[in-house]
Amino acid sequence: MAPISILKNGKRKVLHFQNSWFSEFKWLRYSVSKSGGYCLTCLLFANKDNAWVRNAPLIGKPFTKLQHAKGKDKGILTNHNENKYHKMALEHQGLFLAMLKNPSRKIETIIDEKARENEKINIKILESIIDCVMFCGLYGLPLRGHRDSGFDDTVNKGVFKGLVNLEAKHNQILKEHLLKGKKNAQYVSWSVQNELISIIGKQIQEHIVCAIKESETGLFTIISDEVTDCSNNEVISLNVRYVDKNCKIHEDFLEFCGMQRVTAVAISDSILKMVKDAGLDPANMRGQAYDGASVMSAARGTQGLIRKIAPKAMYTHCYAHSLNLSIAASCKNREVKDLVDLINQTFLFLRNSPKREEFFTEILKVYCPENKVEKLKGLCKTRWVERHTCLDTYKAFYEYIVICMDAITNPHLYERLTGGWAWSKEDKIMANGLHHSHTNFKTIITLTTVLYVLEIVKPLATKLQKRSLDIFHATNLISDAESTLQLLRDNIESEFSRWFVEAEKLADKVGANVVKPRSVATMRQQHRSNHPGDTVEDYYRAVLPIQLLDHLQTELKTRFSADNRPCFKIFGVAPESIVKCNVEEVFKELEFWYDDLPRHEHLHSELQRWKRLCSQQQELPATLTEAIVKLADPDVFPNVRALLLIACVLPVTSAEAERSFSTLRRTKTCLRNHMSYERLSGLCLMNIHFNMKINTENVIREFCLQKPRRMFQNAHLLFKDASRDV
Incomplete structure (x- = not known):
C-alpha cells in the first residue's frame, strides 16, 4: 500500500493505510491499481440509481484522504459506516449470503412477503412431483406412457402423470398448479423427469462414495460385468465393495455405462472413468472381480490395464463362476x-x-x-x-x-x-x-x-x-x-x-x-x-x-489353488491361520501391502503378539469382520487391523453385477427400450437402494441451481440485474 505525504503545521508528514482499519471495517478493501480504498459491500449491493451515491467516496472514487479516515465529523470511514445506503447494502448482502446457503430461497422472495409465500407453494409443488418420480423409481415402475406429450386427457400418459393427477385430487395446491399454471412450466415433462432422476441418482452415489471415504482405510474394490440389454446394446455395470466405519461389508451398485465395443481397452477406460466421475481415487482400489472371459481376466485384458493405473487392484475370478465351471x-x-x-x-x-x-x-x-x-x-x-x-x-x-x-x-x-x-x-x-x-x-x-x-x-x-x-x-x-x-x-x-x-x-x-x-x-x-x-x-x-x-x-x-488366487497371501493374518503358521513366513507374504499399513516397521512384532492373542482364545472368530471387532484393537494391532480390513474389501464373486442386471431387465423392457444411461442408472439406483433415504430439500436445491426455473423466474431476474450493477 503506497504511503501519502501531507503538510501539517509546516511539517511534512507521511501517512500509511492502517491494517487496523480492515479489522474495524469488514467491508473495506484496498485497490492497488487505484491506490485507495473501496467499500466492497456498497460496490456489490448498493442502489446506484442516485448519482450522489454513485460518485460517493469508497464507491465511485477511491478513499485516498487518509488524514480524514476516522473522526466524528470528517471521518470518511466512520461516516460511511453510518450511511443509510451502506446499511441497506449490508442488509442485501446478508440476504444474498443466505441465498447461497439455501439456493431455493431467492432474495426477492425474502424481501417480498407475497413472493415468499409463492416460493413456499412452488416448493410444495416440486416436493409432490419429486415424490411421484421417486415412487416410480423405488418400485421399478415405468414413468412415461405411450403418448405422454400434449394436453389430451383422453390418452393414457403413463404411471408418473397418473400419480401426479392422483396426488392433485388430494392436494389443492398441486391441482391449481396443473389447472391454472402455465403449460410450459408444469414441471412434469420428460426432460424434468430426467433432471430429477439424475439428481436423485447422484445423491445416492454421493452417499455411497461418502461411506467409502469415511471408512477406516478408504479402500474399495470394483465388481463389474457386461450384458446385452433388450435394445441389443452392450451395457457394463460398475459396483463397489467396501467396509464402512462400523466394520460392515457392503456391495453397492453405482452406475451403468453403454459400450460401443467390448475390447479390453474400451472396458478398462469406461470403468476408470466411472470410478473417477463418482469421486473415487483409483489408487485406493485394492481388487477387481470379473468373470473368466479372456478380455477381462488376461494379463493384457481389462484387469491388466487397470493394474497399470492401480497396481494393488488384484484380480479375482468370481468364485461362484469358478464353481459353476x-x-x-x-x-x-x-x-x-x-x-x-x-x-x-x-x-x-x-x-x-x-x-x-x-x-x-x-x-x-x-x-x-x-x-x-x-x-x-x-x-x-x-x-x-x-x-x-x-x-x-x-x-x-x-x-x-x-x-x-x-x-x-x-x-x-x-x-x-x-x-x-x-x-x-x-x-x-x-x-x-x-x-x-x-x-x-x-x-x-x-x-x-x-x-x-x-x-x-x-x-x-x-x-x-x-x-x-x-x-x-x-x-x-x-x-x-x-x-x-x-x-x-x-x-x-x-x-x-x-x-x-x-x-x-x-x-x-x-x-x-x-x-x-x-x-x-x-x-x-x-x-x-x-x-x-x-x-x-x-x-x-x-x-x-x-x-x-x-x-x-x-x-x-x-x-481354487493358491497359484490362481494371489490374494491367498493375506490369509496368513486371519486368526484361524496365524495360530498354525510360522510368523516369519506370514511376514514375508505381507510385503505387498506394506504401503497400506500405518506402521509397517512394527509388523513383525505385532504379528507375534497377534499370534499369542489368537492362541489364547478358546473359540476363534468365524469371520474376518468378527475378528476385527472382537480382537483387532486399533491401538494395539493397527497393522493387523488394516490387513484384516483389506482382506474384507477383497471381492468374492461378481454376483452384485448380476443382481444389477436383474434390475436392468425389469427397468429397461421392450416397451421402454429407449432411454439415456443416466436415466437408466438413476432409476436402477433408486430401485436397488430402496431403503436409502433421499433428502428432498437437497434435490430441490440442486434442481434450482442447475438453470433458471420459471417457478422462481423473478428471483433469477433480480440476480441478473444485481450482477450487471456490480
Missing part, C-alpha cells in the same frame, strides 16, 4: 449329458403346448392331490448348481411324468383321466419316445447320483452369493466342500449302495428293468461307457459317482 466340466460324461437332454426335451414338450401342460397338471391333481407344485421347472442354462432345484422337482414328479407320457400314448388305459383328451400322431410318437427314455434304469440311477453329488455343493453356491461373505470365509467353505467330497469318495461303495436301493424303488414304480447296458469290444465302442462290472451296481458305480467325484475334486483344486 468346475461342476460343468465334471458333468461332461455321456450319461449326465443324456439326462440333461432328456429333461430339456420333457420340459419343452410340456411347456410348448398349453394343452399338454394342462394335461400334466390334471395328472398331478388325480395321482398326487397333496402336491402343491403344479409345473416342471426348466434347467438353468448357465448355472449348474441352480439346476439342483429343477432336479429335485423332476425326481419328485418322475413317476407322474412316466404316467403322463404313457397316457398320451395309450389314452384308453387311463379311465381316471376325464375331459376327452385327444392327441395327434406327432404327440403320441414324441410321448412314446420320452416314455421309453424315462423307463430306462440308466436315466433313474443317473438322476439319483447327480442329485446327491450336487447336494454337497449347492449350499456352497448359495453362500458364495452373500454380500457379507469375506474371501477367507469363502475359501474355508470351499475347503469344507472338498473335504466332504473326499469323504464321500472314500465311502463311495456304501453311499452308492444306498443310492442304488433308492433308484431300484423308483424303477419298480415306473416299470423299469434294473439292468446294465450290454458290453461290446472296446475298439468298437465309441458312444457310451463300457466299463467292466460283475453286477449292475458295480457297473454304474464305476460309470457315474466315481468319475463325477474325481473330476469335480480335480476341477475344484485347480480353479
